[in-house]
Amino acid sequence: AATAARWLADGGLRDPETHVRWSYLDGATERLFDEHEPAEPPYQIRLQPELRAEPTGLEALDELLGPRARWSWFQSRGVLHWWPSLLPSHREVVAADYLPDLTHPGVPVRWVRDLADADGPAREAMALVLAFQVARADPEAAALLVRMAARGDLPAEDVGAQVALLLRRRPHYQERQIVGVLADAARQGAYEAVWRLLTRLLPTLLPAPGERSRVAHVEAVTLAADVAAWAGARGPIPEVSAYAAAGGRSRFSRACVRLCDQLGHG
Known part of the structure; x- marks a missing residue:
């Protein structure tokens, strides 16, 4: 009780610092993406959370907030759904513990919903869980974004950055489905958060160098133009400006010009 009172008087239990490391198997060798980006998207990726917390002096709590095991697939999976209730004020810690299961076997959306309703910072780990x-265009994905945006809790830019990483590193995801999720969230009122998300994601939704524009590219830029208008957004997106400046009469070129005009950089 005295320890809890001291924490409360001092602002509460400190939030750990969290970080996510992406790795993949290169033959029999595990490599980190930030040290050696593969030439082709790997078949299997792993997500390793890193937590750094100030020691509390309480063994059980320090173990809960301390470094994670290197391999933890299926570890304690039978009780993972309890964890948002175990640490309702530190959802980033729970999100970090969900990371090793995200790629396989997966984290049920009801667990993510519990995290969306919890408290505490939502940083890199929570952003990746949402991403x-x-x-994967879960039917509840748009509602989750709206739910957190309404509370002012959505780390929109971080979610956009993590979705962009997923598209590059796990290219089986469908761009048009992702755009559909974001369109639903924007139409439900989270257009300002969706715009912030798109500022980080949109460059990844554009054609690669030498690639012809596809329907997915047109839909992404069209959505961005709509959302920018709703949010009153201003400021250039250099990748879009480059396509707009290149000219052309395609639907994609016209969508880029419209977006640039909306942002005041036509």
């Missing part, structure tokens, strides 16, 4: 729901 998986968006990337």
Whole structure:
């Protein structure tokens, strides 16, 4: 009780620092993406959370907030659904513990919903958990974004960055489905958050160098133009400006010009 009172008087239990490391198997060798980006998307990726917390002096709590095991697939999976209730004020810690299961076997959306309703910072780990729901176009993904945006809790830019990473590193995700999720969230009122998300994601939704524009590219830029208008957004997106400046009469070129005009950089 005295320890809890001291924490409360001092602002509560400190939030751990979290970080996510992506790795993949290169033959029999495990490599980190940030040290050696593969030439082709790997078949299997792994997500390793890193937590750094100030020691509390309480063994059980320090173990809960301490470094994670290197391999933890299926570890304690039978009780993972309890964890948002175990740490309702530190959802980033729970999100970090869900990361090793995100790619396989997966994290049920009801667990993510519990995290969306919890408290505490939502940083890189929580953003990645949400990004998986968006990337796989879960039927509840848009509602999750709206739910957190309404509370002011959505780490929109981080979610956009993580969805972009997923598209590059797990290219089986469908761009048009992702755009559909974001369109639903924007139409339900989360257009400002969706715009912030798109500022990080949109460059990845554009054609690669030498690639012809596809329907998915047109839909992504059209959505961005709509959302920018609703949010009153301003400021250039250099990748879009480059396509707009190149000219052309295609639907994609016209969509880029419209977006640039909306942003005040036509």
